Amino acid sequence: MLKKIKKIIKKCIGKQNIFCMIRIKYICDKTYNNHKFINILKTIQKTKFYSNSKNKTGFSKLVKNIKIKDLKENENFYYNIDMFSVLVTPNEVMGNFCIDYSLFIENSLEELKNKISSKNNDFYMEELELINGIEIYLDRIIEKLKISKKYDVITNLENIKNCKAQSYTDALQRILFFNMLLWQTNHRLNGLGRLDKILIDYYDYDIKNGLLTKEKAKELLKEFLIILHRDFKIKSNVLLGDTGQIIEVGGIDINNNYLCNDLTYLFIELMEELKLPDPKVLVRASKYMPKELISESLKCILTGIGCPIFANDDVIIDKLINFGYDKEAAYNYGTSACWEPYIIGMSSAQNNIGSLNFMQPFIDLLENEDLSKFNNLDDLIDKYQTYLKKFVENLVLKINEITFEKDSLLSLCIANCVKDGKDISLGGAKYNNFGLTGVGLANVVNSMINIDEFIFKKNIMSFEKFNDIRKENFKNNDELLKKLKSNGLRYGEDNDMVVSLANKIICYTSKILENKRNSLNGKFKFGVSSPNYISDSKNFPASFDGRKIGEPFSVHISTDKSNGYTELVNFASRIDYNFNRFNGNVVDFFVTPNFIKDNFDKFIDFLIASIKVGFFEMQMNVVSSKKLIEARKNPDKFPNLVVRVWGFSAYFKDLPDEYKDYLIERALKNEGAI
Amino acid sequence: MMKDKVIVSSIQRFSLHDGPGIRTTIFFKGCNLKCPWCSNPENINFNIQEYFDGNERKYYGYEISLSDLEKEILKDKIYYENGGGVTFSGGDGLLPFKKIEPLLQKLQKEKINICVETSLVVSDELVNIAIKYVDTFIVDLKIIDEKNAYKINTNVSLYKKNIEKLFSNNCNVIFRIPLVPDYTYTVDNVSKILNFLKKYKPQLVQIFKLHRLGEKKYESLNMKMPEFKEITLEEINKLKEKIEILGIKVEYCQI
Numbered sequence A: 001m002l003k004k005i006k007k008i009i010k011k012c013i014g015k016q017n018i019f020c021m022i023r024i025k026y027i028c029d030k031t032y033n034n035h036k037f038i039n040i041l042k043t044i045q046k047t048k049f050y051s052n053s054k055n056k057t058g059f060s061k062l063v064k065n066i067k068i069k070d071l072k073e074n075e076n077f078y079y080n081i082d083m084f085s086v087l088v089t090p091n092e093v094m095g096n097f098c099i100d101y102s103l104f105i106e107n108s109l110e111e112l113k114n115k116i117s118s119k120n121n122d123f124y125m126e127e128l129e130l131i132n133g134i135e136i137y138l139d140r141i142i143e144k145l146k147i148s149k150k151y152d153v154i155t156n157l158e159n160i161k162n163c164k165a166q167s168y169t170d171a172l173q174r175i176l177f178f179n180m181l182l183w184q185t186n187h188r189l190n191g192l193g194r195l196d197k198i199l200i201d202y203y204d205y206d207i208k209n210g211l212l213t214k215e216k217a218k219e220l221l222k223e224f225l226i227i228l229h230r231d232f233k234i235k236s237n238v239l240l241g242d243t244g245q246i247i248e249v250g251g252i253d254i255n256n257n258y259l260c261n262d263l264t265y266l267f268i269e270l271m272e273e274l275k276l277p278d279p280k281v282l283v284r285a286s287k288y289m290p291k292e293l294i295s296e297s298l299k300c301i302l303t304g305i306g307c308p309i310f311a312n313d314d315v316i317i318d319k320l321i322n323f324g325y326d327k328e329a330a331y332n333y334g335t336s337a338c339w340e341p342y343i344i345g346m347s348s349a350q351n352n353i354g355s356l357n358f359m360q361p362f363i364d365l366l367e368n369e370d371l372s373k374f375n376n377l378d379d380l381i382d383k384y385q386t387y388l389k390k391f392v393e394n395l396v397l398k399i400n401e402i403t404f405e406k407d408s409l410l411s412l413c414i415a416n417c418v419k420d421g422k423d424i425s426l427g428g429a430k431y432n433n434f435g436l437t438g439v440g441l442a443n444v445v446n447s448m449i450n451i452d453e454f455i456f457k458k459n460i461m462s463f464e465k466f467n468d469i470r471k472e473n474f475k476n477n478d479e480l481l482k483k484l485k486s487n488g489l490r491y492g493e494d495n496d497m498v499v500s501l502a503n504k505i506i507c508y509t510s511k512i513l514e515n516k517r518n519s520l521n522g523k524f525k526f527g528v529s530s531p532n533y534i535s536d537s538k539n540f541p542a543s544f545d546g547r548k549i550g551e552p553f554s555v556h557i558s559t560d561k562s563n564g565y566t567e568l569v570n571f572a573s574r575i576d577y578n579f580n581r582f583n584g585n586v587v588d589f590f591v592t593p594n595f596i597k598d599n600f601d602k603f604i605d606f607l608i609a610s611i612k613v614g615f616f617e618m619q620m621n622v623v624s625s626k627k628l629i630e631a632r633k634n635p636d637k638f639p640n641l642v643v644r645v646w647g648f649s650a651y652f653k654d655l656p657d658e659y660k661d662y663l664i665e666r667a668l669k670n671e672g673a674i
Numbered sequence B: 001m002m003k004d005k006v007i008v009s010s011i012q013r014f015s016l017h018d019g020p021g022i023r024t025t026i027f028f029k030g031c032n033l034k035c036p037w038c039s040n041p042e043n044i045n046f047n048i049q050e051y052f053d054g055n056e057r058k059y060y061g062y063e064i065s066l067s068d069l070e071k072e073i074l075k076d077k078i079y080y081e082n083g084g085g086v087t088f089s090g091g092d093g094l095l096p097f098k099k100i101e102p103l104l105q106k107l108q109k110e111k112i113n114i115c116v117e118t119s120l121v122v123s124d125e126l127v128n129i130a131i132k133y134v135d136t137f138i139v140d141l142k143i144i145d146e147k148n149a150y151k152i153n154t155n156v157s158l159y160k161k162n163i164e165k166l167f168s169n170n171c172n173v174i175f176r177i178p179l180v181p182d183y184t185y186t187v188d189n190v191s192k193i194l195n196f197l198k199k200y201k202p203q204l205v206q207i208f209k210l211h212r213l214g215e216k217k218y219e220s221l222n223m224k225m226p227e228f229k230e231i232t233l234e235e236i237n238k239l240k241e242k243i244e245i246l247g248i249k250v251e252y253c254q255i
Ligand code: SF4
Pocket: B031, B032, B033, B034, B035, B037, B038, B039, B040, B043, B044, B090, B091, B092, B119, B140
């Protein structure tokens, strides 16, 4: 075990990925002695660790010692993650959220302190200590910057302490400063929120009063995005690029007016210009949005960076309200990590706290039941539901064992922790609903359709025999495998039977979760798109949809068919996302760049219609299989090729081979080549 | 076959090249012509045809009732909003028009834009029905020289008569010209085509060269797709210019 850990650490340090080390520590803490582990780390690397002691929090020690860097002449913002100063956090730190940065733009630390200082208990004492620590940190940065005479930046940093943001640049600096703090303190998957909405007043004011030109505003925003991208390797979660840095733009308000301003377009324009995989933009789409915004978004998508993705306000907001979120909060939704809707600044939602692998209970059924008993699809579905229930209940139990790290910083950021004097890790947030991400639903549906067709209807062999062949990975049964893969009806088709089968499973899952409560007394929600289509399928048994052992599960809401876009969107819009089923449901497809280029206007028509039809979310990979295959062979020739992976984009060259191969396979399928 | 059923070989949704907007294209089986370069050889014969894909027995064509066909077409209604709709193709999309007239009535009522892709070598009766319902005719313009008509089994005088009828009824017509050396692309035929276009001034002409994407389908039907001379890009551009000089919009379609 020790050897194995050392090996992993070495690998991580090779990449200078200290945050990855921290994650390994989480895993090891369960089985391993914490201190011993830190010692190992210490000897390998000159990392400084800051943990809580009797009279000091790790954070207060960290801010006094953390490395401050100087700025270069052309830099307008301070942002520096010191990856060799690590806060020791023995429990799981809450991640996967999106704070409301306007809290810090509209309030100075002084004002935040005033709200706290009148109260007197441990929670508030810790919050005060935190703010004092932040002030110490700011002072240290300011001292350093005095040497290089960065007076503009110094003023903005001083303002954080004393007054609300005074300008567009000031507001951008605040977002960066608090974002940096969150990363520095082990918070993963940091969403950025509705920045066009948050920043527009500052932008408008400065432009109107001649304090800022549009060109300068663009330059600053560009620098802002590049800074956020800079540390993407240490910010990444599972794969490189998976940082959760999503910026939402656009969106309807409570009166169905579509919010869209210069900054909305500027974010998209910069995405197109910079072609960075991260941070990424999500456009909140609606039938009320201007066509021009769709057109600009499509131009950006055409660069192939997999961004923006679309979230459909006309579908999502109602679901959030029905689930129990306040109307205003629901209209102001953002996303955490990939695409899971998240109530900005008010929620402890751990939106991908568990993987809901729909295939697992199906395999359990096949392993444990006497298959000769089944002679129709309804019986099979009924039995599947029993196994699904067991599976989900176990998953919930496991999740509820997780203890979260006490977290003064996140508690300061998220309503109502400060108001109620309760730490977020103990349920202080206004909303505490956790999210599961569903994977393998398509494989279950397609398996059931095949069993129905070949066993119950055509009776080509017994169910047991069929299962034996599956268990043997369809060895010497290529003809059958081909049939299973190409059976007419598939998940993703707007066929009544397929839709109702998918909905039946989803609605049942929903019912199982309905009365379950998490450790913070919140509810559970789930969605049918998940990052785990490759990780969960590794070594996973073969399935009747024609998937062999270890082959990836289907991706999100997708289809094997080429050009089946309207069909797929229609299917997606017929999936029932009500109640607790809104935790990310993304339609995902491939398009070749030429296809969009040659049909640009028609593709816009398609997007407009699709929003009306009612997809939940949509993302696409705009790339040809030819390019991917070339890049797989000669990665050096395509260093900047960006692709969409799950809820994030990444450099193709940075991906593990199995992801590269799967992307190529999907691109070929889309082009009708296989 | 039941009276209200037709044979289609496939239904292609999200079709972007068979008329304006986003369309659903219905491929019927059956055509009166026999163009040796046909890219849909499986649609020439009027009946369902068996073939083998490896060892697997498969069929070109299946029966579908008019009401199911209607359902399929209406599935994408929302996507048709900006000028899109349904395109009947084939084979010859116009040939089953008598049979599908009840469907055409319904589609017209639903305000679905209707296009048809046709050789227009069809009976007067069918043309009369089509005029009532079709918004845009996409008509092949191939060999219009009587003495070579046999090469594709066409009937030039019938074709010309039908064209005359469409234009005298002010129908929207798009011409499609496949450029095949020795067949449609001969000095004589091209000059006849130019005269023809000059006379009718259609809203759009689409020209394209042959592709061999249908080759596998020929093989599956135990047929061999003949070899053809290729037309050069220079020749294509020259012809394009000549048509443009007539004041007609031309598109060169690369498949
Ligand atoms: S008219 Fe069209 S469908 Fe008929 S044979 Fe000629 S190319 Fe094929």
